[in-house]
Amino acid sequence: MSILSLKNIQYTYPLETEPVIKNVSLDLEAGKVYGVIGGNESGKTTLCNIMRGFIPELYKGTLSGDVLFNGKSISEYNIGELAAHIGYSFQNPFTQISGVKETVSEEIAYGMENLGVPREKMIQRVDELIQLFQLDDLKDKNPFELSGGQKQRVALASIVALDPEIIILDEPTSQLDPKSTEDIFKIVKHLKKAGKTIFLVEHKVDLLAEYCDEILVMSAGELVMKGKTTEILTDEKVVQYGGQLPQVTLYFLQAFGNQGKVPLTVAEAFSLLKGSE
Ligand SMILES: Nc1ncnc2c1ncn2[C@@H]1O[C@H](COP(=O)(O)OP(=O)(O)O)[C@@H](O)[C@H]1O
Ligand SMILES: [Mg+2]
Structure with missing residues (x-):
């Protein structure tokens, strides 16, 4: 059973007419690290707030569908109780x-x-x-x-x-230098080892490539791609959806096309090129 499930989530902010989250369904497996990418204003932060129950509890608006934590609707928990299960860190x-x-x-x-x-x-x-x-x-x-x-x-x-069993990190490194960013990713790695489920909204795809089990791509309020890191971060569709691919992956695709194995990290690129000599 998944630790957190979103079932047909649609959400409209108060006083708005258009939903900003559209028909999102998603199952998170315990112990995995999920990287979340997508363009600005694609609904990533809104989705985080739905997952931790702040929407609709505090933000109000119209939410349909359901969010289940360990099989039970999060609307049955109070916000304080939920915070002990689902941790959340802000961008700033x-x-x-x-x-x-x-x-x-x-x-x-x-x-x-x-x-x-x-x-x-x-x-x-x-x-x-x-x-x-x-x-x-x-x-x-x-x-x-x-x-x-x-x-x-x-x-x-x-x-x-x-x-908490689940830790949601909403752009935790956006204000940080490369060294501090690496420190945060090392902590993510440690938390995964400790069995935590991590939902990490982050633009730095080179690091996501190294640390995540799966990647989710949001575009205009929809979850448009979801799969293993090796599948998603080698797929050029990501760029059309406002996301990025790791630099080395992009160079490799431009040079050799999508034939056979495509590297996600510099180390992988080295061993692939060596192997083809
Ligand atoms: N409190 C709010 N009230 C009304 N609209 C909002 C509010 N917060 C965000 N939005 C709108 O919801 C959409 C998604 O925003 P957001 O979830 O912050 O995206 P992201 O985190 O991917 O940049 C945007 O169009 C944004 O303008
Ligand atoms: Mg955001």
């Missing part, structure tokens, strides 16, 4: 720092406090997360003093602290 790390805590350690503990996690357990969990997210040197700093990449790591640690 600045907006997700609580603003009420003075140190990174306290910030990470904040969500657990709200859920009433016992103090002993909370301290132990914060220690583990500080190690995992490499925040040892920063743990006593004020979250507002951190760089964008550091804030994003703290924000992610706060979400992982609640031990």
Whole structure:
């Protein structure tokens, strides 16, 4: 059984006439990393908000179809309860720092406090997360003093602290430099190892190619492509839908066409070219 299922989802924002999500059905399997691409305003963020129950609960508007978490409609959960199962991180790390805590350690503990996690357990969990997210040197700093990449790591640690089964990351690296971006992807890899299901909206396809099991492509509110990373990110249709292909894949397709195996990463391209000598 899939951990999260969307069944014929259609959604129209309040006061709008046209739906921005059209007939989307989707099953997420537990433990997989899904990369989500598509043009601007194609509905990626809206879809994230539907998956975590913020639509229609907070945004209102008209939603039809159903979202099932472990087979049960998410409308049967309250939002707080759902947040412990489905973690969500925003595009902008600045907006997700609580603003009420003075140190990174306290910030990470904040969500657990709200859920009433016992103090002993909370301290132990914060220690583990500080190690995992490499925040040892920063743990006593004020979250507002951190760089964008550091804030994003703290924000992610706060979400992982609640031990959600599904983690939705909406463009987590859009404000980050290449080094901080790699750090986030390494965390994604670790979370996958820990059995989490990850829904990652991200434009950096070179990295998606390396880390994702499957790729979803959104275009004008529809889910237009879905499949294994190796199938989707070697298909030029992605570009027509407003997405991108990894650079090395694009060069390879231009040079050799889509015959036989097409590489997704530089390493794959090297071994393919070597093999054909
Ligand atoms: N709160 C809102 N009210 C009305 N329309 C919205 C709202 N938020 C987003 N939209 C519209 O919904 C469409 C999809 O937006 P969004 O989900 O943010 O796309 P993406 O994340 O792919 O850029 C866009 O046309 C956008 O203008
Ligand atoms: Mg968005």
